Amino acid sequence: MNSMELFLAHALRLEEDSAINYDEMADALEVHHKGEVSRLFRKMAHYSRLHLAEVERRAAGLSLPRLKAWEYQWPGDDSPENAPAGEADYAMNEHDALILALKGEQGALAFYASVAEASSDAAVAALAKEFVAEESEHVALLEERLAKTPDTGPEHDPDPPVAAG
Amino acid sequence: MNEVTPTPELEAFDYKSDVNPVWCPGCGDYAVLSAITKALAELRLARENVAVISGIGCSSRIPAYTSVYGFHGIHGRALPIAQGLKLARPDVTVLCAGGDGDGFSIGGNHFMHACRRNIDLTYIVMDNTVYGMTKGQASPTTEADWRESKLTPEGPGVPPFQPLDIALAAGASHVVRAFSGRVQMLTKYIVEAIQHPGFSFIQVISPCVTYRPEMRALKTRVHDGFAETSTNRLEARRRLLDDDGYSLGVLFKSVEPSYKPCATSDEAVADLERQFVL
Amino acid sequence: MNEVTPTPELEAFDYKSDVNPVWCPGCGDYAVLSAITKALAELRLARENVAVISGIGCSSRIPAYTSVYGFHGIHGRALPIAQGLKLARPDVTVLCAGGDGDGFSIGGNHFMHACRRNIDLTYIVMDNTVYGMTKGQASPTTEADWRESKLTPEGPGVPPFQPLDIALAAGASHVVRAFSGRVQMLTKYIVEAIQHPGFSFIQVISPCVTYRPEMRALKTRVHDGFAETSTNRLEARRRLLDDDGYSLGVLFKSVEPSYKPCATSDEAVADLERQFVL
Amino acid sequence: MTEHLLSLALTGSGGAGVMTVGQILLDAAAHAGWYGLMRRSLGPQIRGGESAALMRFGSRPILSHGDTFDVLFAFDWGNITRFAAELPLRSDSVVLYDPDAGEVPEVIARSNARCVAVPLTATVKSEPGLRANMIGLGLAAHILRLTPADLQPLLADFLGDKGEEALALSLRGIELGAGLADALPASTWPVCPRPAKSEKPRWSITGNEAAGLGAVKGGVRFVAAYPITPSTEILEWLAPNLARLGGQLVQAEDELASINMLVGASYGGVPSLTATSGPGLSLMIEGLGMSVGAEIPVTVIDVQRGGPSTGIPTKSEQSDFNIAVYGLHGDAPHIVVAATSIPDCMPTVQWAVSAAEAAQCPAIVLSDQNMGQSRAIIDPPAEGGPVAARRLAAPEDGTPYLRYALTNDGVSPMAVPGIAGGEYTADGLAHNERGTPSTQAADHQSQLDKRQRKLETLDCANFWAELEGDGPIAVIALGSLTEPAREAVRAANGAARLIGLRVVLPLQAEAMAKALAGATKVLVVEQNHSAQFHHFLRGHYDLPPVVDSLHRAGPLPLRPLEILAAINALKGDA
Amino acid sequence: MTEHLLSLALTGSGGAGVMTVGQILLDAAAHAGWYGLMRRSLGPQIRGGESAALMRFGSRPILSHGDTFDVLFAFDWGNITRFAAELPLRSDSVVLYDPDAGEVPEVIARSNARCVAVPLTATVKSEPGLRANMIGLGLAAHILRLTPADLQPLLADFLGDKGEEALALSLRGIELGAGLADALPASTWPVCPRPAKSEKPRWSITGNEAAGLGAVKGGVRFVAAYPITPSTEILEWLAPNLARLGGQLVQAEDELASINMLVGASYGGVPSLTATSGPGLSLMIEGLGMSVGAEIPVTVIDVQRGGPSTGIPTKSEQSDFNIAVYGLHGDAPHIVVAATSIPDCMPTVQWAVSAAEAAQCPAIVLSDQNMGQSRAIIDPPAEGGPVAARRLAAPEDGTPYLRYALTNDGVSPMAVPGIAGGEYTADGLAHNERGTPSTQAADHQSQLDKRQRKLETLDCANFWAELEGDGPIAVIALGSLTEPAREAVRAANGAARLIGLRVVLPLQAEAMAKALAGATKVLVVEQNHSAQFHHFLRGHYDLPPVVDSLHRAGPLPLRPLEILAAINALKGDA
């Protein structure tokens, strides 16, 4: 990742995807009356948006490349901060939600760290380092909270799912 | 990569509506929705020129969650609706989406004949190997010995339907398997499918976490078995012969004649009346 | 051939009814009727234990021309009727018969799912590549550029449906192509199909002399391309890859599990009521 | 001016070619100034079964068959018993027959009609290469006082590329036939002078062709269909003619596909239609329900045949009334119209399409085999019914588009792809104004109300029925029985009035009340076994206290005299 | 003995588990001697949407819901507005709510019901591992004067293999809940003494289960089906239970396949049935027509939901009346019955199967979501209706077997495969007595007559309707509205009589005339938007001069007081 434009394009995509993803999970779990879980995801979405605004600020004046959705050089298949698709669950408790969020933040951290390490462009590496620091903060916050949140086991809805068709 | 393109007008997010999905948290269909919106953004299609047509089922709820034109039709009839629309309005980009029950059970005949007709549209089946919306009965893609449905307590007892194989045998000109857990790949496939001038079929393995919770584990089973694309139908079919059902990729692609209505002209109705005059 | 079998009680003739066919002179379906009655005689099946089920079309008129039990059903639904009968009455020998429109167009979904279910019955499609009964429209097996129907003056514009290929892809366990002009061969195939413990599909090329008069010439085009039978489905499909559509023979045969209803027992209704008692 | 009417039946078994004879005769008569009508009756064979051309000619427009035949010309007697019931004769009718084809059978002889032998077979054998049907044509033409010269110009068309020799042989046959006619005493023939030649152009058209024309006049540019007797000719006419207009017809894999393709095309803004018959309509029921719920206009023409189930594909009946009116599940208001005659198929289909477009719901047009497959010589039909178009949305920036807005007249302006700002998801699930699925009673109720309202406010003007007379007995006839009923009402000399109902749904309470004002009795006329229309009228209209029902299953048509007899019986009633 | 009745609504959003609480409560109450009824109302989400258990308990059998709720227990207020219309309250009703879930919303508060806060959330938090629903259960049980001891025996069943600890925690929750109840003043609770324990065994059953039981009692041994809400539970009950009887259920690829599989199995002699809802019934129409034409008995249960089109799958309506009665093309006489209550689903389905077998035609049973998915505590239902079997042929040597013989009662003895000499071809084409296709009017007419006749001669005995009272106003209620109508009729104190119609087709002219004798006015009660049943009655029966219609679309149920109000309004009418 050797140009500032390219890097910022990645950062933008990463943060935006993650904001949408967290919001979607928050919505879904609200239906399930999982207030805590939903609030957590909402908050994570908020952080992603803050971060997004920051990236946008940095990108001001630059003309970023328009990458196709599959041209991003992510370590995995998907936006690295997105909580792994399909791991949300209606029965998840706050503990589970924290783990999910943590995986997302760790993904972002790993991505930024790899850029910081591998980029030949000093400015890019420096900015990536800044982002690493920020993500590390999130990770630490989540870890801290996770440690204080016991795993109370899945909160199964005793009612069966609905046949709606 | 190197080209600097102007900032796109619409982001993926703009292709989402504000309607909350009825889906369970973790349902694979969220990712399919996400990939569709990303693909539309990628192609910079004007919202008013795109239509998503579906049948009935959890997956078929998808049109209302997009901000383009949509049609949540009736069970099993998504493809005829979509084909009618595309034939009447060739200028509209038509996506058709639904479930394995909708598409392969009640809608199986339309599936075969849509593959034959090769009309330029993209058909995305969210295959969760179950009827989600009606509480978990076996679908055509369910294993013969799956015993979780009260309707078939001994299992459906019938070998699973092979969507890709049938699609190829019936004449589809662009045949893909994807996984909802790989959104970026899926996005790419959808873009290619929309660009393909003919009938594109995408089987998306999309876990139903409520009735097939074991599907969550599929992310470790899928693999890039179809990473290379055949342009020869027979070759593609040969490759299916040793498919484990979890190979992902564009299996087959070939530009073939698409069904076109008769050549048109523009006479007036009054001209037609002359044939009745004695 | 060498064995001397006792004189059968019933001759082929005894399996014909006294109802006069509505068919045109020269129609291929006469020969199919003849082959069916010969096969029944060959197998010495008691008339009351055989049923011939059909849909609607010229070819579907066949049940009433036999003297066994028959059902002239509705268009496209011959297979569900036949499967329902066979499931409910496994003791009855069930033949299902009809046309290419009946079986592959309106009835296409049942065809696929019947192949999958592999219920023990024999399905004979008299394929004349046209809708005879409704005055000569294109059927799924009609060539894309056939321009003789007013309904599709530029031709149907869709590549022909491949019955054998779909049958194999869908799971049929006994797959045959025959020609009405070779009655003896057809008789043999029908006998084998009836003996096969599963779903047997026989595509019989059966000329419609009224709407496809050129089909009369097919007797010189058909050949014994499938003289050898595969017992491996993949191998059979490979062989289809270079079929010209006129190869005759038993392409595939394999004894595979047939759909069986749940294991049965014989409690009384009163036993069931207990579950509601508080 | 005296009216002249003549009924003629031509019958013969496979290969006799009576349908062609009838067709040429009808054309020639039309050129000579006759109005005319030709119905066909066929056996069950694909080819070569017995057939009959049942014809009526008149010096004034005629749209219905008479009570009896003036002339029966039997080319042979093959399977005549199967037809006999369709061939009512009087003692002063004339039966022309070929003595070489055998004795006049009992079923015919018992009419006491005058039987006149004409040596058809003998004449055929008299010269090589002759064909019986051309001799018959020459002979039959004489009945209408047409000469070989009248027939000659039409022959070329019918013979196509058969060549000079065939033409000469045909002409020779016709002349020999005319000679046979001349040889008979003049008293053989009913009085039937040639009418004056018409100044204005006339049309030769079948009900199915007229229906096709009505479709394109109504704006239909997309048709998806699956062939079925006796509706296929509509599709066969439409396929090439739509192409001429830049429209298209798709042959679908089945009726489920065709109805749903229509819904898709119409959702895209293109007026769409299909034609079918009972079994096909049965398969379209679910799609029609979606058209109601999602408010997507489509039009289905049902050319009725004998029912139930596969029934009698080649014969006429009006027994799909119930399924057309009541067949959809749920509360599903829609449009049902019945064409009243062959030419009326044109304006009725045209109006149905435009009404469906205006009300954004399905319209079902009831025709029947008798109208659809019969040919008439007519004055070009007038367009009927108020014409309306689909109300399209013009979404404004800032205000969210409400696809199913609760408007006063129940019609919500509709967006179609391409209209920016109109993006919405059409849905057959109960929904709110925006189209978002809702299970709430209030949303359900208000949308049901709205869908009912748009039909109540639909303008049918005077198109709802054919009215004539003001007698105390109101004859309410369903669709194609309007014309026989009209003949009966006229013959009843002021005792009756005619209400030939064209618009079955939406109900026309006010108009019907007005049309019934002063009537003391009602006679309901329809062609089915269970008096479906009668029960419908009882259930939905306030009728005078005495209601009688004249109904009979197909295939025998209900004839004017039967209707008149029922009128007279009612007259006698206390 | 004084009757005690109590209506209780439990509401809560995703995960609150109110359905389970309701279920345990119903069971416990039943063991304590209560009769009861539980209806469910659900949101659109697959999982986790809001839900309500709507319950009624009584010391006598109760088969319908009351007018208002005595107690509403809101576990939380999530999406309560979507439900509010389904929760009518009086000013003396009690609303129990959790103050931690927020203020009592306006839609509830405006009833002026007494709102009583119960600290549900606070209690959950008071000890680790507790769950709100168990605390709620303990509290709700108190309303019926049930104690934790009454609940305990049922818990194990519900918790399944969740283990000892879960059980202990649940019990603890229940006790805490009971404690919360005890802490409230006695005046909080409606008077509701425990009834005497019943001597005779009672049943706990849903309408769908009862329908399944009725099917096997009627002799059904073959079912082919495609799942659809809200009928699927019938199939889910039948699959394992049929197997126990040596029968079978096949999951078909669609409804077209399922109805036609039934026809095949029944042609083979095995009584066959399927269950579906509106959209599925739409797809079965053509197959049902064949069942009429070829005279093959089949039974279809339609558990009605909101329509048209996909409509409201999870909510009740009676709007498939029209399609059931009139939906087939052609003249197609068949049987339509409507179950009158949850337990009545059993005898009604049983009779329908036996009537279909006797008359060799299709029978459609109308149930609805409200009956099908509600659970009742009942006395074991009596079998109803005369039971008949299929008349099989015993062909004799030498005489050709006439499958469609014109018999006096219209029933032609039927051969099935295996019967030698009975070989025939069943046909949906019009045919003669032997079954050979025929296009002749006489054959068509005589077979139509015969098929009509066999329904006219079908013995319904007293099973055609539920009758009660002899007041001058006849309340004719459709199916499941019989029981609310019965309550209203009883409350009308002699002013009204009840006719709860069970047999819709064949028509019961004589019996109806007798039941209406002396009645001067009629009130027709049904749950749909367009008064389908009312128009049917007008169209087919001679009713007294004043006919009023009480009809409303779903999902809100029609309640006894509304019916009573309509009776009173009619009473007032001139």
Ligand SMILES: Cc1ncc(C[n+]2csc(CCOP(=O)(O)OP(=O)(O)O)c2C)c(N)n1
């Ligand atoms: C004609 C008809 N039959 C049955 C149904 C009930 N139904 C609704 S969705 C569905 C199956 C859904 O399965 P699938 O298409 O795989 O979608 P999923 O919910 O699994 O995404 C069924 C049977 C219906 N709505 N209409």
Ligand SMILES: Cc1ncc(C[n+]2csc(CCOP(=O)(O)OP(=O)(O)O)c2C)c(N)n1
């Ligand atoms: C539901 C329905 N749609 C259409 C028809 C009309 N129809 C009768 S037979 C037939 C096609 C016959 O073609 P095929 O099955 O190939 O039989 P063939 O006559 O060629 O032997 C059609 C379309 C019908 N009877 N029912």
Ligand code: SF4
């Ligand atoms: S039931 Fe299954 S398919 Fe349906 S929303 Fe839930 S997880 Fe998805």
Ligand code: SF4
């Ligand atoms: S039309 Fe064709 S298929 Fe039909 S009977 Fe004649 S030759 Fe045979």
Ligand SMILES: [Mg+2]
């Ligand atoms: Mg599915």
Ligand SMILES: [Mg+2]
């Ligand atoms: Mg054919």
